[in-house]
Amino acid sequence: MGTLFDHLSALFAAPQPVPVEDLRTSLTRSLPRRAILEVVERSPGIPLGVLITRLPYGSGTVYHHLQVLERAGLVTTMASGRRRLIYPTAPSATAPPDTRHLVLLSTPTARRIARVIVDRPGCSIGEIFLRTGASPRMVYYNLKQLTAAGLVSSASATRYKQLTASPALPIILARAERMVAEADRGART
Helix, strand or coil: CCCHHHHHHHHCCCCCCCCHHHHHHHHCCCHHHHHHHHHHHHCCCEEHHHHHHHCCCCHHHHHHHHHHHHHCCCEEEEEECCEEEEEECCCCCCCCCCHHHHHHCCCHHHHHHHHHHHHCCCECHHHHHHHHCCCHHHHHHHHHHHHHCCCEECCCCCCCCCEEECCHHHHHHHHHHHHHHHHHHHHHC
């Protein structure tokens, strides 16, 4: 038996951080959350509308559980035009290994830049500006992300010259383009 002070101290003590795997386990005891997480891990970048059609739950249920998963840091949503795309934040054992790379190619601008680099090995940044119509700021931002991820390399350490794609970039780009095409077909039906 402790004193009143001991009980109050224990009551208002700072919560201990929960390990990510324990958090994941406790959150996915809910069938809708487990189903959402499984679909998102199988199809990173899935549009919200397509996710709702693939699940046997109402849109309100999906929205609610998706918000719980997002607050817990297990999924993240990203706006892409008028669509909300959902990605797993930490790939699990069932998630494809290139999930992080798919996130980099989730925007149309990033895909256009990657397509130019894949189709025209050794291209310059000026050529990318001309072929994509993207602003210099957007091109630099996306090149920085693609280079940091190891998907693009440059002949110069300080400038984007003679850009070449890694062997993985064409495969990941094709997958990202397929996912967007499937999402567009799903949105039209």
